[in-house]
Amino acid sequence: MEITTREQDGITIIDISGRLDASNSKEAENIILAAEGEESKVILNLENLEYISSAGLRVLLLSAKKARSGHGKICIVSLTENVKDVFEISGFSAIFEIADNLEEGIKMVLLAC
Amino acid sequence: MIKHQAILENLHLFLEYAIQFAKDSGINDVNLSRIELAIEETIVNIINYSSTKNTTEIEMNCELRNSAVIIEVADNGTPFNPLEKEDPDISIPIEDREIGGLGIFLIKNIMDDVHYKRTDDHNILTLEKNI
Numbered sequence: 001m002e003i004t005t006r007e008q009d010g011i012t013i014i015d016i017s018g019r020l021d022a023s024n025s026k027e028a029e030n031i032i033l034a035a036e037g038e039e040s041k042v043i044l045n046l047e048n049l050e051y052i053s054s055a056g057l058r059v060l061l062l063s064a065k066k067a068r069s070g071h072g073k074i075c076i077v078s079l080t081e082n083v084k085d086v087f088e089i090s091g092f093s094a095i096f097e098i099a100d101n102l103e104e105g106i107k108m109v110l111l112a113c
Numbered sequence: 114m115i116k117h118q119a120i121l122e123n124l125h126l127f128l129e130y131a132i133q134f135a136k137d138s139g140i141n142d143v144n145l146s147r148i149e150l151a152i153e154e155t156i157v158n159i160i161n162y163s164s165t166k167n168t169t170e171i172e173m174n175c176e177l178r179n180s181a182v183i184i185e186v187a188d189n190g191t192p193f194n195p196l197e198k199e200d201p202d203i204s205i206p207i208e209d210r211e212i213g214g215l216g217i218f219l220i221k222n223i224m225d226d227v228h229y230k231r232t233d234d235h236n237i238l239t240l241e242k243n244i
Contacts, residue, residue: 022157023121051146053153054215064207082146089222090215091203 003031011041011109013102017048020056029059036063038070041109045102047078052086064096077105116172119156119164119188127156127173127186134175135182140244147223148182151240154216155186155195163190163236180244181225187237194229195238196221 001018014035020028036042044060046052052060060076067074075097079087087093099105115130117123131152135145159171169190176183200221201214221227226241 021124021153023124051149053150053157054213054219055157057215058212061207061210061212065210065212068208085143085146086150086219089219094204095207095210 001028003028005031005035009106009110011043011106012036013043013045015045015048017050019051020049020059021051021053022055025055025059028056029062032059032063033066036066036070036072038072040067040070040072042067042072042074043102043105043109044074044076045078045105046076046080046083047102049080049083052083054090057086057090057092060092060096073109075099075105075109077102114172114174116170118167119160119169119171119190120167121157121160123171124153124156127171128152130173131175131184134184135242138177138182138244140182140242144242144244148184148240148242151220151224151242152184152186154220155238155240158195158216159186159188159190159193159236162195163188163193165191177244182242182244184240184242185237186240187235189235192231193236194231196227196229 001020001024004015006013064074077099078101099108117126132149135148172187174185195217198217200218224240225243228239230237
């Protein structure tokens, strides 16, 4: 797993790649929650995320809860087939704002604020 | 058959063993990913709920029966039937959604059959995926 953070158009973009599972979810939680500021606009880019388990879903949920509680805005973009499958089974597809690509995600986050 | 101590550091050993068996059985990529996920959730649950001391071990057996991959996961930890856990409500919004509880729910939904038994002081969870 690799996580990188960048700023673009006032949005914090967090790229998560590789595998997000029980062996690294605590580390991911620390990095992602630290990158989210108060009232921030956040995009989680999962374009290169090959695998996610419930430990990883938990991190995404914590991240979304933090964004919502601080009146921020969060959007997830670019799900791979594997991750999309897990999102659908777990109901995450219905409760998260999800965009097909980064460009759409940026529009979604900016429009909503 | 493989047997290792129930610690997170050994998770990859169980994953590799089950994935190799499933691959050799000719399972497709979608089902292979689902088996990988189910095995991680099963092992992590044992580590979190059944394993109380460093003598807890997990034994995994794989077999092909009637065009299905059968994976049996046994541990000598405290009695714990994961299938008795109530399913999370997956329709409620993010703010109200509980953290956790998804692992068992995923296992039940991605496998074709899952059953639990307690035999000879062991928890035995059997996962089945049709090829």
